[in-house]
Amino acid sequence: MTLSNIASAPADPILGLTEAFRHDPRPDKVNLGVGVFMNEQGATPVLECIRRAERVLWETERTKNYAPISGIPEFGVEAARLALGPDFHQLAAGRVAVTQTPGGTGALRIGAELLRQFRPGAAVWLPTPTWENHKGVFTAAGCPVKEYPYYDAATRGVEPEALCQALEHVPAGDVVLLHVCCHNPTGADPDAAAWTRMGDIAARVGWLPFFDFAYQGFGDGLAEDRSSLLTMLAKVPEALVSTSLSKNMGLYGERVGALLAITETPAAAQPVLSQIKRIIRTLYSNPPRHGAALACTVLGNPELHDLWLQELEDMRLRIAGNRQRLAAGLANRLPERDFAFIVRQKGMFSFSGLTDAQVNFLREEKGVYIVKGGRINVAGLTQGTLDYVCDAIVAAMRSS
Ligand SMILES: Cc1ncc(COP(=O)(O)O)c(C=O)c1O
Known part of the structure; x- marks a missing residue:
């Protein structure tokens, strides 16, 4: 074996998706693939409790041993x-x-x-x-x-x-x-x-x-x-x-x-x-x-702990709210279908039931990135993208 004859490993399916998203030039693209929390601005922020803890550490940490x-x-x-x-x-x-x-x-x-x-x-x-x-x-x-x-x-x-x-x-x-x-x-x-x-x-x-x-x-x-x-x-x-x-x-x-x-x-x-x-x-x-x-x-630290509990609750409620909005948005467009499962599911992800062909359609035709198998990161939705994503999902469902 020499290093020069090692073949490439397959790209990580989820991180590879993020890479593809980054290179997508379309301005209305939406990343609902990678499993990180995102706020209404589409950012994955440093929590305020962590920022304050950084300050405490900066003052008190005496060694990097x-x-x-x-x-x-x-x-x-x-x-x-x-x-x-x-x-x-x-x-x-x-x-x-x-x-x-x-x-x-x-x-x-x-x-x-x-x-x-x-x-x-x-x-x-x-x-x-x-x-x-x-x-x-x-x-x-x-x-x-x-x-x-x-x-x-x-x-x-x-x-x-x-x-x-x-x-x-x-x-x-x-x-x-x-x-x-x-x-x-x-x-x-x-x-x-x-x-x-x-x-x-x-x-x-x-x-x-x-x-x-x-x-x-x-x-x-x-x-x-x-x-x-x-x-x-x-x-x-x-x-x-x-x-x-x-x-x-x-x-x-x-x-x-x-x-x-x-x-x-x-x-x-x-x-x-x-x-x-x-x-x-x-x-x-x-x-x-x-x-x-x-x-x-x-x-x-009781004060930082309380702040964290509040920030965690805010993240949880944002995701729950997004679930409600996504379910309602899809139900408005396709009243004959039942989307209550989106609200019942817990955590950041919703298993949408979209086929791999529909997932490809979403990415290629609409610039909406979700994971193969149909996993949607609900935390990635914002008020600004919700309607676009709902329209795109409906179009994907009708495409096949
Ligand atoms: C089910 C599950 N287990 C473990 C992990 C790994 O977490 P960490 O990023 O802390 O390594 C993840 C991250 O996405 C996950 O979804």
Whole structure:
């Protein structure tokens, strides 16, 4: 092998779309592809709580020395508290090994490395469909990947019976990846009763849940969004949880996330943490400290914390409002069709049901960029683009 004969890798489907959008000269183009929050001006802003935390850090930070391998200790406490709730110390009583990670992706990959080494041969079951990077992350770590049926196109939601039946048949010892809330790409989450059943099944059958918690606060609120996780954790002896502050604190490029390994006994937590640290040491040695320091500053300061809660709520409400407006805009144009599913779905994404041909039509004819499979980033809509996008979607639906 020489470097000069390495062939190009395929472009990342979502980031490649952003690239294509950037090069599109049409003035009325609209990017509803990439999964980042956008405000009414179409920007992905730095939250005010983060700007103020930057100022605090500027005044108080005395060193850029390496963070410990498992990250800034206070960050670990705050990340666990955020994911598991304020009572997490009682809830888990020493059973949580927390590690700061470079975003949710970093947490998933480290979890995958741990699984491959300590559950060799165990398959990781992913929902169909799922975030397009899941398969790559687990496969790259050497974990066999399988799929379980998740989204029901007929009801545009999750059918608890079919989901639970599928999870009954996952072999003991395998791993099941579950989106805690705001399922990417469908926006369809199981209901509370289904989560209870899934917890019973996991406990009885003996598969390990790996929770991906990337959108906490974007569904029904911080506490509401963790209720599914807590329901299952009350039933299963062990679990992995990947969390991310990319979306809910707008810290995307700072790479802030955490891996929580919840063990059956407190005695098991320390060895697991030591193995996770060994994995990290050979991957990137230790995590970037700045983003986590910002998050700690916000979470540990009552004033900044309150400001963050308000800003997060504003983001959540903007997305919910956009869902209402998109559903109404389409229903006005096509009254014979039911678009209520757009309002029912949670988080940034709506699985529109548009075919790949219609997605291509939208991009090529109208300059409206959405992800193959029909995922629309609802947060990308503005009052200025809503009518144009609704007209374009209707035209796409009529085109084939
Ligand atoms: C379901 C899901 N998991 C994980 C991630 C990764 O998040 P991060 O950007 O923090 O690595 C994303 C990001 O889009 C996601 O949608």
